[in-house]
Amino acid sequence: xxxxxxxxxxxxxxxxxDPAEVGIEASYEYFEDGLLVVDNGQISALGHASELLxxxxxxxxxxxxxxxxxxxxxxxxxxHLPQTGMVGAYGExxxxxxxxxxxxxxxxxxxxxxxxxxxxxxxxxLLRNGTTTALVFGSVHPQSVxxxxxxxxxxxxxxxxxxxxxxxxxxxxxxxxxxxxxxESKALIERWHGKGRLHYAVTPRxxxxxxxxxxxxxxxxxxxxxxxxxxxxxxxNLKEIEWVKELFPERKGYLDVYDHYQLLGxxxxxxxxxxxxxxxxxxxxxxxxAISFCPTSNFFLGSGLFNLPMAEKHKLxxxxxxxxxxxxxxxxxxxxxxxxKVMQLQGARLSxxxxxxxxxxxxxxxxxxxxxxxxxxxxxxxxxLVLDYNATPLLGYRLQQANNIAETLFVLMTxxxxxxxxxxxxxxxxxxxx
Ligand code: GUN
Ligand code: ZN
Numbered sequence: 001x002x003x004x005x006x007x008x009x010x011x012x013x014x015x016x017x018d019p020a021e022v023g024i025e026a027s028y029e030y031f032e033d034g035l036l037v038v039d040n041g042q043i044s045a046l047g048h049a050s051e052l053l054x055x056x057x058x059x060x061x062x063x064x065x066x067x068x069x070x071x072x073x074x075x076x077x078x079x080h081l082p083q084t085g086m087v088g089a090y091g092e093x094x095x096x097x098x099x100x101x102x103x104x105x106x107x108x109x110x111x112x113x114x115x116x117x118x119x120x121x122x123x124x125x126l127l128r129n130g131t132t133t134a135l136v137f138g139s140v141h142p143q144s145v146x147x148x149x150x151x152x153x154x155x156x157x158x159x160x161x162x163x164x165x166x167x168x169x170x171x172x173x174x175x176x177x178x179x180x181x182x183x184e185s186k187a188l189i190e191r192w193h194g195k196g197r198l199h200y201a202v203t204p205r206x207x208x209x210x211x212x213x214x215x216x217x218x219x220x221x222x223x224x225x226x227x228x229x230x231x232x233x234x235x236x237n238l239k240e241i242e243w244v245k246e247l248f249p250e251r252k253g254y255l256d257v258y259d260h261y262q263l264l265g266x267x268x269x270x271x272x273x274x275x276x277x278x279x280x281x282x283x284x285x286x287x288x289x290a291i292s293f294c295p296t297s298n299f300f301l302g303s304g305l306f307n308l309p310m311a312e313k314h315k316l317x318x319x320x321x322x323x324x325x326x327x328x329x330x331x332x333x334x335x336x337x338x339x340x341k342v343m344q345l346q347g348a349r350l351s352x353x354x355x356x357x358x359x360x361x362x363x364x365x366x367x368x369x370x371x372x373x374x375x376x377x378x379x380x381x382x383x384x385l386v387l388d389y390n391a392t393p394l395l396g397y398r399l400q401q402a403n404n405i406a407e408t409l410f411v412l413m414t415x416x417x418x419x420x421x422x423x424x425x426x427x428x429x430x431x432x433x434x
Contacts, residue, residue, distance in 0.1 A: 005037065006038050006062075007052075008063050009062055011031065011034060011070070011405075013070070015362070018365075019353050020312040027354075033050065034070065035047060036384065037056070038428045041156070042380065043378050045378055067388070070387075072384055073384055077367065079126075079324050081122050081137065081148055082144055083105060085108075089102075094240055095240060106174060109143065112147065123157070128421060128424075129417075133383065136160065136162075136201075137162070138162060138164060139174075140174050146188070149192045149195075156197060158427075165181040178216075179217075197381070200225075202218050202229065206232055207244045207254065222263070229367070234273050235274060259283065264284065264287035270290070272298065273291040276307075285317075291366075292321035296322065297326035319366035320335055320336065321335075333413050353409070355413050391419040392419055
């Protein structure tokens with residue numbers, strides 16, 4: 001037996017498939033009295049406690065939780081590190097919000113000490129909210145990504161990030177050039193991509209802030225290195241879409257700009273996609289690209305309602321994203337609460353098992369990491385959460401009335417937030433204790 005073997009006993013729930021593909025009942029596994037066994041940072045067994053316990057040595061270290069649910073760690077497929085200090089900025093929609101609040105806030109990351117301080121706050125906040133993997137925008141400054149990866153590496157977290165590439169239509173103090181963005185991104189890739197559990201994402205901010213030359217070089221980076229990610233924004237706001245048409249009149253539409261510069265692919269994640277058309281969804285699906293659905297941000301910035309059923313029709317990979325600081329909470333539970341309302345406003349439903357899928361396995365699939373994270377299958381990384389049924393008096397009382405795991409899960413996602421996350425484990429290590 002390995003010295004680092006540990007077991008965790010509680011109710012355990014994880015997604016094993018997309019409910020849209022297999023139906024709700026076949027989409028999850030639930031163990032009312034479950035046991036999760038962790039060896040050297042990886043899950044080695046999952047099952048009913050009554051079945052697994054007799055197979056284990058009598059002296060195994062078991063932590064037993066009452067009134068708690070173990071789930072995979074949450075995956076946030078879209079968030080901005082340098083916007084931590086401006087969450088909840090008043091009054092504007094996307095383009096004015098960027099100019100009024102976002103760019104000045106991001107400019108502070110020219111200072112490495114500031115980047116270090118915010119990276120620390122940001123990672124603590126992710127872990128407090130149960131997010132164990134995130135796809136993260138830095139600022140235009142490479143040091144924002146260095147600070148983030150240095151902090152993530154210390155905790156052996158699985159994280160993906162990139163330096164923003166932005167060479168036009170932004171203040172001079174915050175732009176790079178096509179050439180410098182290529183050179184700086186390359187240096188970050190060489191330093192971080194594939195180091196431990198870290199991955200690099202080529203990060204053109206969005207089409208309006210990159211010249212054709214910069215987009216060309218972004219595409220070139222993707223061909224130069226295997227398994228790189230690409231993240232950007234798309235079709236979030238109607239004025240933004242009009243602006244893209246003016247800037248790229250030769251292209252068929254917004255997605256076609258990215259397609260032309262070869263930025264679509266299996267590791268490409270496009271945030272928002274609120275106003276995508278049918279053809280664009282089909283092209284995203286065809287190329288294996290993913291969408292990050294960002295409901296709190298889409299409400300807060302007045303961007304619109306994401307059409308999840310259309311994405312499902314095209315079998316498009318969809319994850320969920322907080323989009324802090326356009327989004328208003330680091331909590332994926334709170335983000336799912338808003339996602340439910342997005343569907344209600346469109347006359348549709350969001351089953352709690354689909355929500356669980358979006359925040360875990362669906363996110364992992366969007367990132368092509370389902371063999372490592374987003375579920376609790378033996379052989380995957382031991383990134384998991386302990387959710388506390390008694391996190392608040394109201395939650396405790398409400399859950400006493402719940403009749404089954406579907407109701408429990410839905411109430412956790414409706415009333416839950418950071419307080420619900422009792423513990424967060426990453427690679428088998430306790431990285432947050434409430
Ligand atoms: N589009 C371009 N940049 C941004 C950003 O920082 N946040 C959001 N929500 N949309 C963007
Ligand atoms: Zn964003």
